[in-house]
């Protein structure tokens with residue numbers, strides 16, 4: 038199918054909307070748009086960060102997921118208590134594939150689930166005592182943990198427990214940070230507010246802890262912010278930065294530690310990958326400590342090259358020279374990857390629906406392989422995300438915010454992309470429709486996809502999925518035309 | 520009254536950020552913009568208007584300040 042015109046795309050949106058009742062149609066209409074690169078401000082064409090309508094199938098998560106799952110969870114040497122009933126933590130446990138080094142259960146706790154397992158009596162009589170007891174038990178069983186965070190699930194806010202008081206008392210007894218996080222699932226419209234709440238908790242309880250202690254700094258200290266080390270992403274990023282001659286003093290929060298977070302205010306530059314989930318703390322550090330932050334993109338050689346040069350521009354000539362060397366070193370390797378896979382992938386069309394930074398950041402990587410992204414959308418993006426997206430997407434492509442199950446399916450049926458990139462909940466629907474699919478949250482159990490190393494894996498995975506012979510075998514023999 | 524943050528954008532202009540609502544926007548005009556007197560009415564690219572009590576310009580940006588909403592865009 039050739040590219041659609043503006044009118045065709047607009048007509049498609051209208052057609053999909055037709056099945057909704059009047060009121061729902063009006064509301065959903067605002068969240069769907071035809072991309073127009075001339076628009077400066079996304080809010081003129083698309084509405085985002087609004088409450089999902091009851092009755093539609095949204096793909097969003099809750100504030101607890103944003104705080105525990107995304108921001109706090111990967112900090113490996115802290116214990117994150119899922120405070121409330123057992124399900125929220127258990128069903129999301131280790132699902133994000135944040136890799137880390139350490140001995141699980143001894144000095145690292147990333148894939149473990151700690152919960153206060155609320156029962157009826159805790160709801161009726163309050164759970165503060167249980168929480169205090171839990172913290173004491175943790176200290177006894179896992180003495181090497183560096184701190185505790187209390188991630189509130191829905192009931193905590195509803196019954197009005199005073200987790201702050203418990204935390205303060207426990208922090209004194211343990212002489213370790215104990216951080217209460219008010220990220221109850223019902224707050225906000227999506228996981229996005231959870232990121233914000235988590236950032237604020239870090240700001241209030243962690244960031245200033247080492248302001249007065251000595252730190253041997255170098256002029257080349259940077260941090261990686263908003264990289265969750267999914268399948269090893271942050272490691273791939275870190276090695277490149279180190280090759281440039283920079284010193285990475287903290288990883289937020291993939292394979293990160295409490296000490297790294299506390300030392301972050303000593304950095305010279307914060308490198309921000311996932312803008313959505315960690316812009317809050319970056320802004321705060323810029324104001325309080327005067328550390329500039331820079332958004333970068335480590336997907337695909339073109340974007341990596343641009344980002345590396347932009348990063349180098351903050352530093353002196355040695356770094357700049359090193360950077361050119363790094364770029365020159367990897368160029369032939371990347372060219373080999375492109376030469377190998379581009380002929381197999383060229384001209385293929387992709388539809389994405391993810392969260393955070395990926396709906397716009399991965400576009401460059403696909404383009405490096407000669408592919409085209411014809412539709413994209415955010416689960417929980419805000420206006421500023423769409424502002425940044427409009428320029429990356431081609432004219433007359435589809436934008437969909439907080440897409441519903443129905444809309445996504447209909448769009449895919451009509452646009453007929455060669456590949457869909459989204460999450461686990463969408464995977465099997467599209468695979469059964471015979472459309473190649475990659476999970477773009479967890480990298481489909483692969484990765485890393487960031488940085489130069491990641492691109493080679495990314496290209497291989499896309500080829501492996503798209504050109505897999507299984508897609509032609511989906512029609513059973515008795516249904517095939519004779 | 521709301522807490523807002525004023526930042527520099529990449530083009531050297533001012534940028535507006537309202538943490539409470541996670542609202543990022545460009546600033547089209549600021550009533551007073553001299554070192555001695557800074558603030559006053561600020562007009563956002565998205566159409567809203569806010570008011571900052573005129574004060575000496577901050578030594579460094581970003582800068583958090585209380586502002587009054589005069590006219591919101593939405």
Ligand code: SF4
Pocket residue numbers: 099100101102125189190191192221222223
């Ligand atoms: S919405 Fe509430 S109950 Fe559901 S997962 Fe989130 S915190 Fe748990």
